[in-house]
Amino acid sequence: MQYEPTPVELADRLTRAARGLQDLATERRLAGKRGRPTPCGRLDVHRLCEHLLATMVRSTYAAARKPVPEGAPVTLTDAPWRVYPPVVDRLVAAWSKPAAWEGEGVREGELAVLELTVHGWDLAQATGQGFKAADDVVATAAAAAERLAPQARATGAFGPELPAPVGATALERLLAFTGRQAG
Numbered sequence: 001m002q003y004e005p006t007p008v009e010l011a012d013r014l015t016r017a018a019r020g021l022q023d024l025a026t027e028r029r030l031a032g033k034r035g036r037p038t039p040c041g042r043l044d045v046h047r048l049c050e051h052l053l054a055t056m057v058r059s060t061y062a063a064a065r066k067p068v069p070e071g072a073p074v075t076l077t078d079a080p081w082r083v084y085p086p087v088v089d090r091l092v093a094a095w096s097k098p099a100a101w102e103g104e105g106v107r108e109g110e111l112a113v114l115e116l117t118v119h120g121w122d123l124a125q126a127t128g129q130g131f132k133a134a135d136d137v138v139a140t141a142a143a144a145a146e147r148l149a150p151q152a153r154a155t156g157a158f159g160p161e162l163p164a165p166v167g168a169t170a171l172e173r174l175l176a177f178t179g180r181q182a183g
Helices: 007-024 045-063 080-095 105-126 135-155 169-178
Strands: none
Touching: 007 105, 007 135, 045 080, 045 105, 045 135, 080 105, 080 135, 105 169, 135 169
């Protein structure tokens, strides 16, 4: 029997992934780096930050089972270090409600953890930062990655799976699974 995390545990994992991303997107860490390439071939740092903004906004509404309203902030009109803090706060608040994790909510919440974790690593790589994610956060992201892999590979969201290095960490295995070369 496989252990299923509780809504409180899942909300905590999403919170840590979101706060970790916010820590990577400070002015000190991103200033002058928004045009750099990322491991997401077609996205530079600015476009990756914009994708993450849209992901967080969409996920916030998904937690409440509501469509994203027209005019919701899904493009960066200001620097990420100014835009992200209230967006992250709303995301965390939306997923802190146990009802958010009911039914399909688990899949939506896990998808957010996957996006924040893998793209957080992408952002860290592109901007010369270290990246850490707790094993339980990575496990949640990996569960979503396993479920989404066929569709994600077909659309190009994941690259071909790469071999993980011998003795790879859980994060390195997740990255290799999504087509990223860690290290």
